[in-house]
Amino acid sequence: MRPLTGWLSLATSVLIIAGLFGWLDVGSHGYFIFSPGTAPTITISGQCRSSQDGADLVLPDGTPCARLDVPAGKGHQIDGRLFMVDVLVGPATPLDYLLGKLGLLRTFNDGAQLISSGAVLGSTPRAQLGCQNTQQMQGSTSSAAVVAIRRLGYKVAENDLGAQLYQVQPGTPAAAAGLQCADVIVGIDGAPVHTADQFVTELRKHKPGDSVSLTVNRQDAQGPTRKVTVTARLEGTPALPGLKADPAKPFLGIVTQTDVTFTFPFNVNINVGDIGGPSAGLALTLGLLDVLSGGHLTGGHRVAATGTISLDGTVGDVGGVAQKTVAVRKAGAQIFFVPTVELAAARSEAGPMKVYAVSSLEQALQILQSLGGSIPHPSSGQNGSG
Numbered sequence: 001m002r003p004l005t006g007w008l009s010l011a012t013s014v015l016i017i018a019g020l021f022g023w024l025d026v027g028s029h030g031y032f033i034f035s036p037g038t039a040p041t042i043t044i045s046g047q048c049r050s051s052q053d054g055a056d057l058v059l060p061d062g063t064p065c066a067r068l069d070v071p072a073g074k075g076h077q078i079d080g081r082l083f084m085v086d087v088l089v090g091p092a093t094p095l096d097y098l099l100g101k102l103g104l105l106r107t108f109n110d111g112a113q114l115i116s117s118g119a120v121l122g123s124t125p126r127a128q129l130g131c132q133n134t135q136q137m138q139g140s141t142s143s144a145a146v147v148a149i150r151r152l153g154y155k156v157a158e159n160d161l162g163a164q165l166y167q168v169q170p171g172t173p174a175a176a177a178g179l180q181c182a183d184v185i186v187g188i189d190g191a192p193v194h195t196a197d198q199f200v201t202e203l204r205k206h207k208p209g210d211s212v213s214l215t216v217n218r219q220d221a222q223g224p225t226r227k228v229t230v231t232a233r234l235e236g237t238p239a240l241p242g243l244k245a246d247p248a249k250p251f252l253g254i255v256t257q258t259d260v261t262f263t264f265p266f267n268v269n270i271n272v273g274d275i276g277g278p279s280a281g282l283a284l285t286l287g288l289l290d291v292l293s294g295g296h297l298t299g300g301h302r303v304a305a306t307g308t309i310s311l312d313g314t315v316g317d318v319g320g321v322a323q324k325t326v327a328v329r330k331a332g333a334q335i336f337f338v339p340t341v342e343l344a345a346a347r348s349e350a351g352p353m354k355v356y357a358v359s360s361l362e363q364a365l366q367i368l369q370s371l372g373g374s375i376p377h378p379s380s381g382q383n384g385s386g
Contacts, residue, residue, distance in 0.1 A: 029091075030116060031096070031114045031115065031116055031117060032089055032090065032092055032114075032115050032116075032117060033089070033093075033100075033105075033109075033112055033113070034087055034088070034113045034114075034319075034320045035109055035111065035112045036088070036110065036111040036324070036330070037085065037086035037087045037324070037327050038056070038085070038327060039083040039085045039304060039327045039331035039333065040083065040086075040273075041059070041063055041066070041082070041083060042068065042078070042082040042083065042283065042284065042290075043065050043066070043067060043068070043078065044067070044069070044070065044076075044077065044078075044291050045059065045077075046067075047059055047060055048066070048271075050273065051273075056273045056275075057271060057272070066084055066270070066271065066272045066273070066287075067270075068268075068270055068284075068287055069268070069271065070266070070267070071267060074266065074292055075291045076290075076292075076294050076295035077291075078287070078291060078297075079296045079298060079300050080299065080300040080302055080303065081298070081303070081332075082283065082287050082290060082298060082303050082304075082305075083283065083303070083304035083328055083331055084272070084275075084280040084283035084284060084287075084304070084305070084306070085279075085280075085304055085305075085324040085327050085331075086277070086279075087319070087320030087323045087327070088323075089120070092114055096112075097114065110326060123240075123241060124167055125167075128167060130276070131182050132166060132181065133276030133277050134182070135164070135166060135182060136276065136277050137272065137277055137278065137280070140277070140278045140281040140308065140309070141270040141272065141284060142261075143281055143285075143309050143310065144270065144280070144281050144284035144285040145262070145268045145270065145284075146262055146311055147285050147311060147313055147361060148284075148285045148288035148289045148292065149264060149288070149292075151313075151361070151376070152289070152376055153377075154264075154265045156262050156263065156265070157263040158260055158261075159260065160258055160260055161184060161194070161217075161258075161259040161260065161261060162184040162186040163184065163196040163199035163256040163259070164184045164185075164196075164258070164259035165179060165180065165181055165182060165183045165184070165185070165254050165256055166181070166255045166257050168181055169240075169254070172251070172254075173232045173233055173234055173251070173252050173253055174232060174254045175253060176232070176233075177214075177230050177231060177232035177233075178230055179216070179230055180218065183217070184217040185214050185215070185256070186215050186217055186227075187215030188202045188212055188214055188215070189212055193215075196256040196257050196258045203252065206234055207234070207248070208234050208235050208251070209235075210233070211232065211233045212232055212234060213229060213230075213231050214229070214231070216230055232252060234251060234252060235251050236249065236251060238251065270284055270288075279306050279307065279319070279324075280306070281308045281309030282305045282307040282308070282337060282358075283306065283307075285309050285361055286303070286305055286364065289365075292376075293374075293376035294374060294376070296373065296374035297368055297374060297376075298368060298373055299368065299371050299373035299374070301334050301371060301372075301373075303333065303337070303368070304328035304335070304336045304337070305336070305337040305338075305364065306318050306324050306336075306337070306338055306339075307338065308339075309361065313362060315339055315358050315359055315360055315361065315364070317339045317341055317342065321338055321339075321345045321346050322345045322346070322348060324346075325338075325345070325346045325349035325355070329349065329350060329351055329353050334353060334354065335353070336350065336353055336354070336355045337355075337356050337358050337364050338356070339358070340357040343357040
């Protein structure tokens with residue numbers, strides 16, 4: 001029979017271990033883990049297809065890829081290689097949290113980093129993060145196509161379709177009314193809505209306590225878009241981060257952006273598989289410019305890029321640059337373009353790979369030209385500048 005002191009010692013040890021696991025579990029809930037992702041090769045090859053699980057695109061040898069579909073006769077194989085890059089983001093596990101606190105995380109996961117939930121989510125509800133990532137990638141691919149095709153001298157028309165919901169805050173009139181992330185508001189009290197600014201203008205004609213009728217285009221999972229009518233009762237504006245309380249100002253509880261589609265002079269499709277977020281904009285713009293202008297943009301080099309792309313060609317900041325640098329370095333990139341403010345993070349992980357900070361598409365093109373690349377001129381298009 002075990003002595004009583006032995007049982008007490010065992011019970012104490014069990015309690016300590018249970019307490020440790022509880023502490024790790026609670027602590028890990030406040031963090032995400034960022035790890036190096038993949039560096040898909042940008043290509044026009046029809047062999048870039050869905051993997052067996054259907055989430056990612058791969059070439060026959062298993063290389064991750066992103067496919068650009070352009071009309072026959074307009075596309076050219078890329079001389080050298082162009083990479084986009086992603087970062088793996090997921091909730092931290094208790095083990096991730098422990099290794100991070102002990103300074104051992106990168107020993108077991110090269111390039112990995114613990115990031116606080118607040119830094120990742122901001123004011124975004126965790127459940128809406130996937131919806132936002134999807135919207136960001138859709139916007140990224142659209143902007144890349146517009147910028148590249150306009151850079152070649154073609155006209156691209158814009159069509160404003162409504163105010164798309166980027167965020168719905170819990171516990172607000174919008175949430176109570178059943179509004180959802182990605183809904184597109186196309187009318188308010190019978191008045192048509194084409195842009196996010198127009199929606200805000202119409203909403204401010206009301207006062208707290210008013211009920212508003214919203215006409216919404218909703219895309220159900222794996223189903224067609226359908227039109228629904230939602231009634232919401234407005235409240236006074238509460239005190240929120242970045243928002244001053246004003247009981248006389250109507251508040252719905254959403255963040256919107258204009259839902260825009262574009263009319264291109266020819267069909268263009270960008271397929272990145274299951275990757276989300278906005279950071280592939282610069283890489284996809286360079287890829288489209290390359291395949292539509294002869295395929296000699298890189299000068300034969302292996303070039304990677306990360307950064308958002310605005311319709312005016314501005315390159316914007318992204319997250320996880322240190323992890324992305326590890327991914328493209330392992331993929332064999334020789335050159336990596338990053339947003340200006342993230343140069344130091346990229347160089348810390350670059351090794352022999354050359355890293356260039358850019359704030360615009362034109363700056364990236366000039367660097368490629370200095371490295372032997374052939375830069376397309378706006379006169380390449382046939383319909384005048386857009």
